[in-house]
Amino acid sequence: MxxxxxxxxxxxxxxxxxxxxxxxxxxxRISETTAQRILAAAEEHNVIPDPLGASLRKGSLxxxxxxxxxxxxxxxxxxxxxxxxxxxxxxxxxxxCDSSEEVETEARLFQKLLARRLDGLIIAPVGSDTRGLSxxxxxxxxPIVVIDRVIPGLQIPSVxxxxxxxxxxxxxxxxxxxxxxIGCLRGSYESQSDQERLRGVQEAMAEAGLKGxxxxxxxxxxxxTASLDGARELLDRKDRPTAIVTLSGQGILAVLERATALxxxxxxxxxVIAFDEQPWSPFMNPPxxxxxxxxxxxxxxxxxxxxxxxxxxxxxPLKAAEKVLQASICERLSVGKPVISAxx
Amino acid sequence: MxxxxxxxxxxxxxxxxxxxxxxxxxxxRISETTAQRILAAAEEHNVIPDPLGASLRKGSLxxxxxxxxxxxxxxxxxxxxxxxxxxxxxxxxxxxCDSSEEVETEARLFQKLLARRLDGLIIAPVGSDTRGLSxxxxxxxxPIVVIDRVIPGLQIPSVxxxxxxxxxxxxxxxxxxxxxxIGCLRGSYESQSDQERLRGVQEAMAEAGLKGxxxxxxxxxxxxTASLDGARELLDRKDRPTAIVTLSGQGILAVLERATALxxxxxxxxxVIAFDEQPWSPFMNPPxxxxxxxxxxxxxxxxxxxxxxxxxxxxxPLKAAEKVLQASICERLSVGKPVISAxx
DNA sequence: TAGAACAGAACAATCGTTTGCGCCAGTGGA
DNA sequence: TCCACTGGCGCAAACGATTGTTCTGTTCTA
Numbered sequence: 001m002x003x004x005x006x007x008x009x010x011x012x013x014x015x016x017x018x019x020x021x022x023x024x025x026x027x028x029r030i031s032e033t034t035a036q037r038i039l040a041a042a043e044e045h046n047v048i049p050d051p052l053g054a055s056l057r058k059g060s061l062x063x064x065x066x067x068x069x070x071x072x073x074x075x076x077x078x079x080x081x082x083x084x085x086x087x088x089x090x091x092x093x094x095x096x097c098d099s100s101e102e103v104e105t106e107a108r109l110f111q112k113l114l115a116r117r118l119d120g121l122i123i124a125p126v127g128s129d130t131r132g133l134s135x136x137x138x139x140x141x142x143p144i145v146v147i148d149r150v151i152p153g154l155q156i157p158s159v160x161x162x163x164x165x166x167x168x169x170x171x172x173x174x175x176x177x178x179x180x181x182i183g184c185l186r187g188s189y190e191s192q193s194d195q196e197r198l199r200g201v202q203e204a205m206a207e208a209g210l211k212g213x214x215x216x217x218x219x220x221x222x223x224x225t226a227s228l229d230g231a232r233e234l235l236d237r238k239d240r241p242t243a244i245v246t247l248s249g250q251g252i253l254a255v256l257e258r259a260t261a262l263x264x265x266x267x268x269x270x271x272v273i274a275f276d277e278q279p280w281s282p283f284m285n286p287p288x289x290x291x292x293x294x295x296x297x298x299x300x301x302x303x304x305x306x307x308x309x310x311x312x313x314x315x316x317p318l319k320a321a322e323k324v325l326q327a328s329i330c331e332r333l334s335v336g337k338p339v340i341s342a343x344x
Numbered sequence: 345m346x347x348x349x350x351x352x353x354x355x356x357x358x359x360x361x362x363x364x365x366x367x368x369x370x371x372x373r374i375s376e377t378t379a380q381r382i383l384a385a386a387e388e389h390n391v392i393p394d395p396l397g398a399s400l401r402k403g404s405l406x407x408x409x410x411x412x413x414x415x416x417x418x419x420x421x422x423x424x425x426x427x428x429x430x431x432x433x434x435x436x437x438x439x440x441c442d443s444s445e446e447v448e449t450e451a452r453l454f455q456k457l458l459a460r461r462l463d464g465l466i467i468a469p470v471g472s473d474t475r476g477l478s479x480x481x482x483x484x485x486x487p488i489v490v491i492d493r494v495i496p497g498l499q500i501p502s503v504x505x506x507x508x509x510x511x512x513x514x515x516x517x518x519x520x521x522x523x524x525x526i527g528c529l530r531g532s533y534e535s536q537s538d539q540e541r542l543r544g545v546q547e548a549m550a551e552a553g554l555k556g557x558x559x560x561x562x563x564x565x566x567x568x569t570a571s572l573d574g575a576r577e578l579l580d581r582k583d584r585p586t587a588i589v590t591l592s593g594q595g596i597l598a599v600l601e602r603a604t605a606l607x608x609x610x611x612x613x614x615x616v617i618a619f620d621e622q623p624w625s626p627f628m629n630p631p632x633x634x635x636x637x638x639x640x641x642x643x644x645x646x647x648x649x650x651x652x653x654x655x656x657x658x659x660x661p662l663k664a665a666e667k668v669l670q671a672s673i674c675e676r677l678s679v680g681k682p683v684i685s686a687x688x
Numbered sequence: 689t690a691g692a693a694c695a696g697a698a699c700a701a702t703c704g705t706t707t708g709c710g711c712c713a714g715t716g717g718a
Numbered sequence: 719t720c721c722a723c724t725g726g727c728g729c730a731a732a733c734g735a736t737t738g739t740t741c742t743g744t745t746c747t748a
Contacts, residue, residue, distance in 0.1 A: 004704070012728085019706085019727095049705065049706095056703090056705070057733050070425070071421050072421045081416050093456075095439055117395065279568075347735065348734070348735090356697075357698045359700095362737085373697090374697075398736070400702090401734085
């Protein structure tokens with residue numbers, strides 16, 4: 001049953017019913033008796049104003065899109081939960097899209113989200129090759145918040161991690177433990193955060209007086225097999241690094257798998273640090289030293305930005321705003337002193 | 345720019361533009377030239393029909409709701425990803441809702457989803473106390489598929505795991521290894537799947553001739569602290585079980601944490617089996633023996649049911665349909681022979 | 689050459705709300 | 719008595735599409 005039927009049934013105008021049901025009764029000076037009558041009837045017949053009509057009229061859907069590379073990645077699922085929770089109170093729904101870490105899929109989904117004319121969008125971009133995405137974003141008049149990445153040259157709000165600092169944190173910890181040869185396992189080749197983290201590692205090594213060829217980097221994808229290939233590349237050789245940093249996702253699992261296969265003891269023969277901290281990190285074999293991101297805080301900032309953007313006049317130009325958060329290190333048992341060159 | 349503006353600009357009727365842009369040009373015998381002209385202009389001015397108008401007219405939103413207890417739980421995030429992926433091809437969007445494993449929140453969200461007049465709903469209910477939910481579902485005329493649970497007495501499609509069988513699988517494995525005293529850590533007290541799994545464990549024990557007091561059960565919640573309390577209840581006593589089955593979620597982490605604190609070696613002094621299989625299960629300390637659910641398959645079946653329900657006439661009664669899938673066991677190193685009663 | 693048949697496009701109703709404005713009836717003041 | 723004011727509500731125009739029906743020309747047939 002819809003408003004007009006209810007109105008007819010009560011012998012009132014639709015407008016009156018609408019005003020009462022949308023909670024604007026007194027604003028429009030509907031008498032208390034009439035209001036109660038409508039409320040009671042609505043309750044009885046289970047009448048809820050169809051948001052579709054309202055959306056059409058108001059030009060706002062009450063829904064935003066959330067585009068993530070992989071909802072299966074705990075970082076993003078935590079993000080999604082926090083975001084949905086926060087927006088719920090503002091009566092804003094969240095449409096979920098998963099780009100499977102594929103740049104083209106991401107672009108396609110972005111278009112779909114645009115076509116749906118959502119009120120806004122929170123996107124955690126897949127890759128660093130943000131040209132395509134950058135164009136799409138610029139040509140869209142939709143409030144957008146970028147999370148987990150900064151897109152250079154784009155005037156939009158973003159909340160991200162200081163990835164270089166995070167990488168540095170990991171490397172400094174290893175260097176302090178005595179490591180000189182460090183390996184890094186990238187996730188997707190295109191991931192900008194991985195690149196930044198890598199840069200942080202390089203900086204730390206440079207500051208410690210280590211040369212470029214003390215660093216080896218591998219990994220061309222975030223799938224299990226790609227990660228395993230990368231792990232193999234790092235570990236299956238004579239001059240293998242004494243410590244590995246896995247820069248994202250579940251790369252750590254590949255490193256552990258390969259190390260197990262090679263019979264390498266951790267941390268005696270190989271030290272590892274993993275991005276990101278997970279509930280099970282303390283229970284891995286060995287308990288993992290990890291770099292931890294403030295996920296909930298990131299979600300909160302993103303929502304704050306988004307709400308601000310939604311409050312703006314829709315034809316106002318996108319505002320730039322940048323929030324950069326810091327990672328921290330969780331020290332456990334997966335880092336030890338390097339072996340005295342057992343391979344020499 | 346919308347269809348009517350474009351129509352005006354081209355000096356054509358809105359209807360013609362609409363027919364072309366919705367791909368029904370030839371069905372309505374629009375001439376090739378006109379069609380091309382419209383297509384070109386639409387491209388140039390970036391005109392996409394607003395789905396809102398279309399939805400209003402067609403009475404369908406092209407979107408379903410997905411209501412899960414905890415998107416952070418890998419089981420549900422995998423589910424979400426599979427579902428979103430499959431529905432994407434049918435041009436159906438997914439709205440995500442997370443009930444935080446709270447029955448009241450779940451009910452509230454359910455109402456919200458109903459109010460949004462989505463095309464359908466896939467719900468993985470939180471608890472076994474499905475009375476409230478059951479009423480809500482019955483009174484709604486929305487196509488609904490229940491996943492991960494069967495709601496008794498309700499004529500709607502559901503896809504679930506044979507939880508009793510899964511529990512039996514775990515218990516039989518332990519019994520075969522020689523265990524006589526088994527403990528189970530529940531997640532939420534209300535979780536129906538946990539109860540079923542528990543029933544399976546009991547059955548297996550009964551069949552092996554074990555008595556009721558050989559089984560101890562604990563756990564009143566899925567939060568970390570609740571799980572820890574449960575783990576403590578099971579492990580901090582003289583006659584503690586020689587083996588533990590964690591019936592859901594991340595209970596296994598609590599057991600590991602408590603076992604570590606007590607200095608219990610696994611599997612020498614304590615055997616464990618965990619629901620569910622995870623990517624990191626092989627890399628835990630020790631590698632975990634787990635019960636694995638066919639997540640992707642469950643998602644596929646749910647989507648199949650949902651699509652069927654969407655295709656039905658909307659005023660047709662909900663059809664019952666039930667798909668029950670089987671779990672399997674992944675044997676690793678967390679199960680061993682029981683200690684010869686070190687506590688005797 | 690009239691009539692049918694058909695291609696091509698316009699008309700207008702419809703989906704369900706929201707909201708600016710106008711109408712009517714009391715009430716109080718002058 | 720007349721006017722101004724206000725409380726209470728209805729009217730009707732949006733919002734943006736879809737689609738059954740109708741209208742106008744052609745072209746083909748008899």
